[in-house]
Structures are given as C-alpha cells and as structure tokens.
Amino acid sequence: MLTFLAKGLLRDRSRSLFPLLTVAIGVTLVVFMDSYLRGATDAMFAATASFVCGHVRVATRAYAKAGADATNELALLGVDSILGELKRDFPDVTWTLRTRFGGLVDVPDSMGETRVQSPAAGMAIDLSPESPERKILRLEQSLASGHLPSAPGEVLLSDDFARRLDVKPGDKLTLVSSTMNGSMATYNFTLSGTVRFGVSAMDRGAVLADINDIQQALDMPDAADAVFGFLPVAGYDDRLASRLAARFNSGRDTTDRYAPVMETMRLASGLGSMFDLIGAATGLIVSIFIVAMAVVLWNAGLMGSLRRYGEVGVRLAIGESKPAVYRSLLAESFLIGLAGSVLGTLAGLGLGYYLQEVGIDISGMMPNATVVIDDVLRARVTPVSVYIGFVPGLLATFVGAAISGLGVFKRQTAMLAKELGS
Amino acid sequence: MENGVVISTDKLVRKFKVGRTELVALKEVSLEFRRGEFAGLVGPSGSGKTTLLNIIGTLDAPSSGTAVVLGERVESLSPVRAASLRSRHIGFIFQTFNLLPVYTAYENVEFPLLLLGMSQSERRKKVTDALEWVGLADRANSRPTQLSGGESQRVAIARAVVKRPELVLADEPTANLDAENSHKILQTMVSLNHDLGTTFLFSTHDEKVIRYLRRKISLIDGRVANDEVRSPNSD
Ligand SMILES: Nc1ncnc2c1ncn2[C@@H]1O[C@H](COP(=O)(O)OP(=O)(O)OP(=O)(O)O)[C@@H](O)[C@H]1O
Ligand SMILES: [Mg+2]
Numbered sequence: 001m002l003t004f005l006a007k008g009l010l011r012d013r014s015r016s017l018f019p020l021l022t023v024a025i026g027v028t029l030v031v032f033m034d035s036y037l038r039g040a041t042d043a044m045f046a047a048t049a050s051f052v053c054g055h056v057r058v059a060t061r062a063y064a065k066a067g068a069d070a071t072n073e074l075a076l077l078g079v080d081s082i083l084g085e086l087k088r089d090f091p092d093v094t095w096t097l098r099t100r101f102g103g104l105v106d107v108p109d110s111m112g113e114t115r116v117q118s119p120a121a122g123m124a125i126d127l128s129p130e131s132p133e134r135k136i137l138r139l140e141q142s143l144a145s146g147h148l149p150s151a152p153g154e155v156l157l158s159d160d161f162a163r164r165l166d167v168k169p170g171d172k173l174t175l176v177s178s179t180m181n182g183s184m185a186t187y188n189f190t191l192s193g194t195v196r197f198g199v200s201a202m203d204r205g206a207v208l209a210d211i212n213d214i215q216q217a218l219d220m221p222d223a224a225d226a227v228f229g230f231l232p233v234a235g236y237d238d239r240l241a242s243r244l245a246a247r248f249n250s251g252r253d254t255t256d257r258y259a260p261v262m263e264t265m266r267l268a269s270g271l272g273s274m275f276d277l278i279g280a281a282t283g284l285i286v287s288i289f290i291v292a293m294a295v296v297l298w299n300a301g302l303m304g305s306l307r308r309y310g311e312v313g314v315r316l317a318i319g320e321s322k323p324a325v326y327r328s329l330l331a332e333s334f335l336i337g338l339a340g341s342v343l344g345t346l347a348g349l350g351l352g353y354y355l356q357e358v359g360i361d362i363s364g365m366m367p368n369a370t371v372v373i374d375d376v377l378r379a380r381v382t383p384v385s386v387y388i389g390f391v392p393g394l395l396a397t398f399v400g401a402a403i404s405g406l407g408v409f410k411r412q413t414a415m416l417a418k419e420l421g422s
Numbered sequence: 423m424e425n426g427v428v429i430s431t432d433k434l435v436r437k438f439k440v441g442r443t444e445l446v447a448l449k450e451v452s453l454e455f456r457r458g459e460f461a462g463l464v465g466p467s468g469s470g471k472t473t474l475l476n477i478i479g480t481l482d483a484p485s486s487g488t489a490v491v492l493g494e495r496v497e498s499l500s501p502v503r504a505a506s507l508r509s510r511h512i513g514f515i516f517q518t519f520n521l522l523p524v525y526t527a528y529e530n531v532e533f534p535l536l537l538l539g540m541s542q543s544e545r546r547k548k549v550t551d552a553l554e555w556v557g558l559a560d561r562a563n564s565r566p567t568q569l570s571g572g573e574s575q576r577v578a579i580a581r582a583v584v585k586r587p588e589l590v591l592a593d594e595p596t597a598n599l600d601a602e603n604s605h606k607i608l609q610t611m612v613s614l615n616h617d618l619g620t621t622f623l624f625s626t627h628d629e630k631v632i633r634y635l636r637r638k639i640s641l642i643d644g645r646v647a648n649d650e651v652r653s654p655n656s657d
Contacts, residue, residue, distance in 0.1 A: 001536045004529065011524040314520045317481065318534050318581075319509025321502045413501075414482035417472050417593050420516045 005328055009335070014307065016336060019300050023340025023397055024347065026293030027389035031348025032379075033289055034388045037282040038235075039356060039379035044278070045236040045265070047199050050136055051123070053268035054228025056093070056241050058082060058248070062257040063225060067270055072101060072180045075223045076260055083227055090244060092232055094132045097211050097224040099124040103177030105157075105207060107165050116165055122175070122207040124214035124224070127154075136230060139195065145169055146193025149210060154192035156208040162194040164205075169193050175207070179219035187217035229262075235380070238266050238275075286388065294396035301333065301400030305407055310420065312408055317416045322409050329405040330398070337397030341390045348389055355379035426457040428588055428621050429478055433487035436473050436644075447473040449644040450487065455623065457588070460615045460654075462624035464632060465641035471625035472593055474641070478623065479512055479591045480504040492588055509537045513582030513620075515592035519574040521566040521581075527553065528562040531580045538585060552584035553577075555617075556610050572603030576610060583614055590614075593625045601630060608634045612654075 009016045049055050057064075063074040076082065079097055086095045101122040109115040125133045127149045134140060139148055144159040146169030155173065157165070167173065171191045179185045189209065197203055215221055231240055241264035248262040266272040305312075315325055356379045436448040447470045455461060463471040476482035477489050480496050481504075489496040492511050499507065508514075513534075521530045531552050535545045553559045556576035566574055575595060582590050590611075596604040612634060615622050624631060632638060633654065640648040 001539075004525075004533070004536050007529070008522070008524050015524075310520065311522055314522060315533075316505070317479075317508070317514050317516075318537065319505050319507070319512070320537055321505040323502070324505075413480075413504075414476050416481055417476055417479075417516065420518065420520045 005332065009332055015304060015332070019297070019304065019333075019336050019397065020340045020343070022296055022300055023293075023337055023393050024344040026289075026296060027341050027344025027393040028347040028351070030286060030289045030293060030389035030392065031345055031385050032351045034282075034286050035348070035352030035379040035381045035385045036355060037285065038382060038385075039352075041278055041282065042235045042380050043378050045275075048269050048271065049228075049230065049236065049265055051197075051199065051202055053226070053263075053265055054096075054098075055231045055236060055265050056229040056244050056248075056262050057226045057265070057268045058086065058229070058260050058262045059226035059268075060258045061254075061261050064261055064263055064268065070225070072099065072178075072218060072220060072225065073182070074258075075099065075180060075220055075225050076227070077223045077258070079224045079227065080222055082260055086227060086229065086248075089248070090229065093244065094136070094230040094232070096126055096131070096133055096136065096228050096230075097124075097226075098228050099211060099214055099218075099220070099223075099225040101177055101209075101214060101218060103175050105165065106174040106176055107167055108172060108174065118161075118165060118205070120161070120175075120205050120207045122177075122209060122214075124209050124211045127156075127208070127210040132230075137197070142195040142197050144194045144196045146191065149192045152210065153189055153213060154210070155189040155213075156193055156195050157191060158203045158206040158208075159194040159196045160203050161205045161207075162191065167191055175209075175217060177218060180223065181219065183219075185217055185219065187213065189213070236265055238264060241265060290388075290392045294392060294400075297337075297393070297396040298400035298403075301397065302404040304401070305329070305404040312411065313416050313420050316408075316411060316413055317420065322411070326405050326408050329401055329408070333397050333401030333405075334394075337394040340397065341393035344393055345386060345390045349381055349385055352379040352381045352385060356381055427454055428457050428459075429453070429455040429489070429491050429623070431474075431478075431484075431487065431489045434474070434477065434484050434489055435486045436470070436477065436482070437485045447644050448477075448484070451641075451644070451646055452487075453639065453646065453649070455621060457621055458615065458619045459637055460612065460622045460635060461637035461639060462626055462631060462635040463639050463641055464625075464627055465647070466627070469641040470644040471641055473644075475591050475593050475623065475625050478589075479514060480507055509534065510585070511588045513585070513587040513590040515575070515578050515582050515590065515595045517594040517597045519566070519571070519578040519598075521569075521574055521577055523566050526563050526565055527558060527569065527577045527580075530566070530577055531584050534581060534585050548584050548586075549580075552580040555583070555614060556580045557606075570603075572599055572606060575599060575603070575607055579607065579610060579614075583618070583620060586618055587620065589621045589623065591623050594628070595624065596626070596628050596631055604628065604630045 060074050060076050063070045066074060083095055101124060103120060104117050105120045106114050107116045169191050173189045173191055175187045175189060177185050231237060245262040245264050253259040266275060312325055359378050431451055431453050434448055434451040438445045438447055451474060463474060465471055477484055477496055478491055480499055483497050494507055528549055531549045532545055535548060553562055556579050558573060558576055596607060608631060611622055614620055636654055637651050639646060
C-alpha cells in the first residue's frame with residue numbers, strides 16, 4: 001500500500017513536485033531572510049561597538065550624559081588604575097582606552113609652509129603591536145598602504161582621506177587641535193600607512209593615532225575619553241552587558257560628575273530605540289514570510305483535496321475506510337512537507353552561508369552614509385536558521401492537509417454513485 | 423447465507439428531505455437475490471434504481487425496513503464495517519469508469535487487493551487473471567488516458583471482480599459506451615457470472631443491457647412494478 005501511494009505521489013506532479021517546490025521556496029526565503037537580517041544587525045552592532053562605544057563603555061558621568069556632544073574636557077582621569085581594575089574584575093572582557101579628538105590636519109610643503117589643510121575626525125587607540133585593537137578594528141586586514149605604526153608619533157589615515165590630502169606613508173603631518181583644558185595644541189606625526197575599514201562613515205576623513213601620543217599632544221596624561229569593553233560573544237548581548245554595567249556601577253558615587261560610570265552599547269550609542277526597531281522589524285519580516293508561506297501551503301492543501309475529490313470517492317466506494325484515506329492524505333503531506341522543508345532549509349542555509357562567508361559589497365550604494373554600517377552585506381547562520389523555516393514549512397503543509405482532509409469525513413457515501421456517475 | 427440468498431430487502435423505505443417536504447424514493451421494496459443471479463433494475467429516471475443499489479452496496483442506509491446483504495444488516499452497519507464489507511465482498515462499476523488517473527491499468531486493478539492486504543505474488547496472479555478475463559492483458563501498463571472508453575470500462579470491471587466478490591453492483595455501466603463496446607462489456611460480465619458464479623445486479627434503462635438480463639425488476643416511482651425471470655435475448 002505504501003509503495004502504491006508513493007507511486008501516485010511521484011507520478012502526479014501537481015501532488016508532489018509543485019507543493020514540494022512551494023514549500024521549498026517558502027522555507028528558503030524564510031531561512032535566508034532570517035540569517036540575512038541577523039547578519040545585517042550583527043554587522044551594525046559590530047561596527048557600532050568597534051568605532052562608537054564598545055559593548056560596554058566606562059566614561060565620566062558628564063561624558064556619558066553629553067552623548068555625541070562630549071568633549072575631551074569631560075575625559076576620564078586616572079585611566080591606568082581604572083583599566084587595571086576592569087581587567088582584574090572582568091577578565092573575560094577585552095578592555096581598551098579610546099579618545100576621540102577633532103582638529104585640523106595640516107600638510108606642510110618642502111618649505112614647511114602649509115600645503116593643504118583639512119578638518120579631521122580622530123580616534124586615539126592603543127596602537128602597540130600587542131594591542132587588542134589590532135583585532136577589534138581589523139587593522140592588518142584594513143591596511144591599504146604602508147605599515148601599521150611601530151614607533152611613537154606614527155599615525156594612520158583613512159585611505160580616501162590620504163588621497164584627498166595627497167600624502168603617502170612616510171610624509172609628515174601636523175595635527176592642530178586643543179588640549180583638554182582648552183588651549184591650542186599642535187603635534188607632529190609621521191604617516192605610517194593608510195587604512196580602509198569598509199565603513200563609509202570612518203573611511204571619509206579619519207585619523208588613527210596612538211593613545212600615548214594623543215595624551216601628550218592634548219595634554220591629558222593618564223586620561224582618556226573612555227574605556228571600551230568588548231564581550232567575548234558574537235553579535236551583541238544586551239543582557240550580559242547590562243549585568244556587567246550593574247556590577248561595575250553598584251556602590252559608586254552618583255553625585256560626582258567626573259566619577260566613572262559603565263554604560264551598555266544600547267545606552268552609550270544612543271541607538272537603543274533603533275536596536276529595538278530593527279529587532280521588531282526583523283521579527284515582523286520573518287513572521288510575515290512565515291504567515292504568507294503558511295497561507296500558500298494551506299491553499300495548496302485545499303486545492304489538492306478538491307482536485308482529488310474523484311479519487312477519494314472511488315477509494316471510499318471500493319471499500320477503503322474514511323480514517324484510512326485520511327491517514328494516507330496526512331502521510332503524503334507529511335512527506336511533502338518534510339522533503340520541501342529539508343530542501344528549503346538547505347538552500348536557505350546555503351545562501352545564508354554564502355553571504356556569511358563571502359558577502360556582497362554594497363559600498364557603491366551608500367556613498368554618503370553617516371551611520372556606521374559595514375559596506376559588505378553579511379548574513380549569520382545560527383541554530384535558529386535550521387528550524388525557523390523548517391518547522392513552519394512542515395507544519396503548514398501538514399496542518400493544511402489535516403484540515404482540508406477533514407472533508408473526507410464529510411463525504412456521504414450515499415452520494416458517491418451520483419458524484420462518480422457524471 | 424441460507425439457501426444461497428445474498429441480498430434480501432424487506433419493506434425497504436428510503437425517504438429524502440427536500441426542503442420542507444419529504445420525498446419517498448423507495449416505497450416498501452421487498453426483494454430477494456440468490457447467488458449467481460444476473461439481474462437488473464430498470465425503470466424511468468427517478469424511479470429509485472440508484473437509491474436501491476446504494477443501500478445494497480452499503481453506501482447508504484434505509485429509512486425503515488431492512489436490507490440484509492451477505493448476512494449483514496445494512497441499517498445497523500458502522501461506516502468502518504460497511505467499508506470492510508465493500509472491500510471484501512462487493513465490487514462496484516460506475517457509469518463513468520473512475521479509474522485512478524496516475525496509475526496503470528494493472529495498478530488500478532491491483533488497488534482493491536492492496537486494501538485486503540494480499541501478498542505481492544497473490545496479487546500478481548489475480549490481477550493478471552482479471553485483466554485476461556476482460557481481454558486487456560496486453561494493456562496492463564497503459565494509463566487510463568491511453569485507453570478508450572470501452573477499454574477503460576473493462577479495466578473498471580476487472581477492478582470490480584479481481585477480488586472475486588460475492589456481488590457486483592453496476593450502475594448504468596454502458597451509459598457512456600457505444601453499442602459495440604456495450605455488447606463486449608456485457609459478454610465479459612456474462613462469462614464472469616458464468617465462470618465465477620458472481621452475482622450481478624445492474625441499474626439500467628439501456629435496451630442493450632436489458633437483453634442480457636436473466637431477471638428484470640421494473641421500478642416505477644419507488645415501487646417494484648414487475649419482477650420477471652426470463653431467458654436472455656428473449657425480446
Ligand atoms: N441525496 C438525495 N437527496 C434528495 N433526493 C434524492 C437524493 N438521491 C435521490 N433522490 C431522489 O430520489 C429519487 C430516486 O433517485 P434515484 O437516483 O434513485 O433515481 P434513478 O432511478 O437512479 O434515476 P436515473 O435513471 O436518472 O439515474 C429521485 O426523485 C431523486 O431526485
Ligand atoms: Mg441512477
């Protein structure tokens with residue numbers, strides 16, 4: 001009997017191939033959408049963490065409160081001991097010092113006169129060879145020319161910026177800025193290399209200097225804007241970040257404007273509501289796909305039972321019982337749902353995996369982006385990807401058939417002769 | 423089944439609700455059929471032929487009166503028991519052939535045996551025999567779309583008789599066939615009736631069929647108007 005049903009299933013394409021393709025395509029889309037959206041969110045989180053505020057950030061209360069308007073005046077003092085404390089109390093987290101600075105980059109000509117000058121957005125980080133920043137900012141991979149700084153006074157420029165200024169590794173630059181206390185500061189650097197991060201907002205006009213040089217240049221010894229902490233997890237785990245922050249902040253002075261406070265990326269980036277929105281939108285998009293797929297499959301089940309009205313009638317007349325017919329319809333839909341969901345999940349995972357490993361460059365599509373977003377579309381395949389399409393694909397097919405198949409029980413055998421007669 | 427009686431009905435009544443009123447399709451029909459009969463229900467359209475065949479075939483139940491088919495009381499049979507009785511002992515032939523389109527002639531004929539859980543070797547023998555009886559052994563692998571109407575109906579006959587049922591019920595089996603095919607089909611059924619002793623009960627108003635009947639029961643307006651035993655081709 002099973003072979004008999006299997007033969008029917010395989011020969012009747014509108015019973016096997018078409019529903020199978022419908023399930024497979026639906027499941028593929030759900031799986032792919034899910035891993036793509038996950039990847040896109042991850043990329044945004046990663047870029048935000050690397051360039052804006054870490055997964056958690058320790059800064060003064062005043063600096064935290066000022067948000068994007070914060071200046072070096074509000075920097076954290078005594079950072080070496082704070083850093084030591086953090087490393088001791090939270091050994092799993094990677095801690096780094098960061099200072100943002102603004103100013104003019106001045107390029108002298110051979111006579112020492114200004115050849116070209118341009119405003120720059122600077123980021124001071126630990127550029128030493130053993131620094132974790134090399135990994136966090138993917139400096140090696142991002143290097144476009146020259147070499148990474150190996151001596152004091154060496155800086156990196158974003159490659160586009162260096163081109164605009166027409167400078168090459170080895171050239172001298174002067175930074176004109178202001179000290180922590182507001183007086184004018186100049187400092188001479190040597191360009192060691194150029195970098196391209198693939199993050200449009202960073203690639204347009206950034207200077208990357210060593211934190212020690214900047215402490216000297218801006219007269220802020222043992223001070224930095226903030227300490228960034230990077231959690232050892234993929235993506236961003238807000239619950240973990242919140243726990244760390246609560247632990248660090250407990251029992252600390254809340255009246256002193258200059259006392260350190262730890263904030264999560266959610267808070268520190270000011271993007272909390274955007275994160276929520278993205279999370280909700282992702283959920284919504286995936287749900288819509290799942291519902292649409294379920295409706296389509298459901299309908300396919302209904303169509304199937306209409307089309308097979310005659311066949312079911314003959315089988316009942318010949319003496320197959322209604323429960324037996326119903327069971328065979330369920331078994332068929334289960335097989336179709338299973339095969340389609342397996343195929344769809346594999347295809348979706350394949351696409352997602354391709355995007356995860358290779359990616360698609362979209363930098364051309366957003367030349368003026370100010371949000372720090374990776375220029376390469378990525379996906380992230382997670383264990384969730386395995387069932388997010390599979391389960392609804394299988395269920396929708398099966399439940400669709402289970403409900404439409406109930407029609408079998410409504411068939412009046414007394415009507416069969418009439419139905420089969422014409 | 424005492425005295426070889428396979429079907430007996432006693433004051434069988436079947437009423438249908440049509441809107442507010444009631445339509446009485448069968449009015450106290452009392453009939454008896456013995457093993458090996460080749461009988462037909464004839465009568466004008468709406469006279470109750472199909473209704474009676476349905477009850478005898480356990481597809482429907484009487485409103486009152488009794489119908490005993492192969493020792494089972496139709497009115498008290500559960501749907502699953504009725505299905506089991508049909509699958510074991512009753513073969514149906516319909517006006518349209520109702521072969522399952524995705525299966526070959528062989529597989530269509532095999533289907534009732536699968537329901538009975540017969541072994542592969544037993545099935546092979548019976549299906550081959552049945553196809554031979556209807557003269558279609560060489561078309562075993564054809565699909566219904568590749569068969570003519572006459573051939574399709576012969577496959578349907580093979581499907582009805584393959585399990586050697588006690589009873590074959592045929593509701594207007596020739597209505598969609600031309601004269602030549604009708605005769606072929608009837609000859610096939612006559613010889614099966616003769617060789618296997620199967621009881622055949624037809625519903626028809628086709629003169630070609632009536633000529634082959636050995637018993638002709640005329641229904642008029644739900645009543646048995648006439649019940650005559652005759653020698654075939656007598657008129
Ligand atoms: N399910 C039903 N509901 C209501 N009335 C019905 C039903 N089935 C049959 N009837 C009525 O019962 C009467 C007998 O119908 P039946 O189908 O038995 O006639 P018949 O002799 O087979 O006719 P035909 O030669 O046209 O096939 C008709 O008046 C028909 O309208
Ligand atoms: Mg009829």
